[in-house]
Amino acid sequence: MTLTVQPHRESVGLKTGQLLVDGQWGPGSGGGTWTHRHPATGEEIGEFAVATAADVDAAVESARRAFDSGAWSNSRAGVRIKLLHRYADLLREHAEELRSLQALDNSVPLSFSGNIYATSVEAAADVFDHHAGWVDKLGGQTLPPYQGGDHLAMTFREPIGVVAAILPWNAPFLLFAQKVAPALGAGCTIVLKPSEYCTFTVLRMVELLTEAGLPPGTLNVVTGPGDPVGEALITHRDVDKISFTGSRGVGKHIVEASAGTLKRVSLELGGKSPALVFADAPNVGLAAATTIGAVTMGLSGQACVANTRALVHREVYDEFIAAAQGMAAAITYGDPFDPGVLSCPLINERQLDRVLGYIEQGKREARLVTGGERLGGDLAAGNFVAPTIFADVANDATIAQEEIFGPVLAVVPFSDEDEAVRLANDTEYGLGASVFSADAQRAFRVSRKLKAGTIGVNGFQIEPHLPFGGFKQSGLGREGGLSAIEAYTELKSVFMPLTDELM
Incomplete structure (x- = not known):
């Protein structure tokens, strides 16, 4: 039976996507549209407007007027707090609708978006609630006089201005929240560009x-591909800050493009995150299931922080591979609305070809344990790739160093703790890592030595109040926690004499 998602499209009530500029929804000025095709079936799902450079200019001008008016940027803390909490409640009320829209956008199955916290609507709502709590705490300091005399030295935090927020397609709930919540909480105005591969959910x-x-x-939306829409946004003279999640190549381009006006930049650019599995792991089978699950379940490895390198002690190496292979065999694909489906296809044909190319490279570099092929049969119209495990991988191999962004796990053996840490850090990335060990001292010791932004011990989770971001080429800045909302502010110093005497 040929797979189709069209009946779900009708039941969800998908609308034609439009731009939002100055509070008004409408088509792009050039009349261009993008037709979204479902990655699991190739079916046409819907159309949305493609913004022109003039549309981007109008959106930025709207955000600038809104910021300068002070309607939001100078609003009282209580106003912003109440709105962010009210929106969090609305997200929770519409969770089922949003999860269904996402399944039509990127084919992430309902079984995953409803049960895995980091990709859930609940997580997004929690991020808004969390940042609402910081709004009335974004204070500065009153400092004692340094040179003597009677005066005040003070600091203040003020909103940075107009923010360009550029989202990827893979986790729209959380990534929308991680950018929009702190920006609004700080008092900024926003021009938002969703990925062309996950637009309807964001709208x-x-x-x-x-x-x-x-x-x-206060919030404007321009839709369409990176060229020309994203390019017009990141190079706009009146954008004060860019917040981007996506590929390292685009991130580097954003840094270059921002140099002309010295825009503030926050970047989350992916990773090649290791899972370090020691011989004393509490449960090697669970460690294997956790690791291969992150690479295959839900997003099919299309997650920046997934542990796509497994560094495994030689004593438990075979046990780990056998358990991972068993878990991989249990992954199911198909209709994302089917509760029995556990994972999704790759997002488009370009990514499919890219991942299959890496798999062919892997076959020349290491031992293929399982997978390695495109799925056919009823799934032939989609971009499905079987869960793939490579063993006996050298850490300098292509599949161990480059971000594949697909369901491919590279398993690398190690002999002792020092070697494990060296191998883990031998990468240009540094987003996340996991450590599996029953020895608390070792787990803490290794966590401190790893050059990565988020470390999980015998598990992994993203929390709204913890900073998330990477070392090295995994990005700049952090999302989550106090550091995130502070990144949408400028720090101002004020000096004020309290007498008429000359200092």
């Missing part, structure tokens, strides 16, 4: 934000 999230009472112009 509905924006609709709910306007329903929550956000003033017109």
Whole structure:
């Protein structure tokens, strides 16, 4: 039976996507549209407007007017707090609708978006609640006089201005929240560009934000591909800060493009995250299931922080591979609305060809344990790749160093703790890592030595109040926690004499 998602499209009630500029929804000025095809079936799902450079300019001008008016940027803390909490409640109320829209966008199955916290609507709502709590705590300092005399030395935090927020397609709930919540909490205005491969979900999230009472112009939306829409946004003279999640290549381009006006930049650029499995791991089978699950379940390895390198002690090497192979065999594919489906296809044909190319490279570099092929039969119209495990991988191999962004796990053996740490850090990336060991001292010791932004011990989780971001070429800055909302502010110093005497 040929796989189709069209019946779900009708039941969800998908709308034609439009731009949001100055509080008004409408088509792009050039009349261009993008037709979205479902990655699991190749079917046409819907159309949305492709913004022109003029549309981007209008969106940025709207955000600038809104910021300069002070309607949001100078609003009282209580106003912003109430709106962010109100929006969090709306997200929870519409969770089922949003999860269904995502399944039509990127084919992430409902079984995953409903049960895995980091990709859930609940996580996004929690991020808004968390940042609402910081709004009335973004204070500065009053410092004692340094040179003597009677004066005040003070610091203040003020919103940075107009923010360009550029989202990827793979985790729209969380990544929308991680950018929009702190920016709004700080008092900024925003021009948002969703990925062309996950637009309808984001547009509905924006609709709910306007329903929550956000003033017109505070959040504007331009849709379409990176060229020309994203390019027009990152090079715009009136954008004060860019927040981007995506590929390392695009991130480097954003840094270059921002240099002309010295825009502030926050980047999360992916990783080649290791899982270090020691011989004394509490449960080697569970460690294997956790690691291969992150590479295959839900997003099919299309997650920046997935542990795509497994560094495994030689004493438990065979046990780990056998358990990982068993877990890989249990992954199911198909209709994302089917509760029995556990994973999704690759997002488009370009990514499919890229991943298959890496797999062919892997066959020349290491031992293929399982997978390594495109799935056919009823799934032939989709971009499905079987869970793939390579063993006996050298850490300098292509498949151990480059971010594949697909369901491919490279297993590398090690002999002792020093070697494990050296191998883990031998990469240009540094986003995340996991350590599996029953020895608490070792787990803590190794965690401190790893050059990565987030470390999980015998498990991994992303929390709204913890900073998330990477070392080295995994990016700049952090999302989550106090550091995230502070990144949307400028720090100002004020000196004020309290007498008429000359200092």
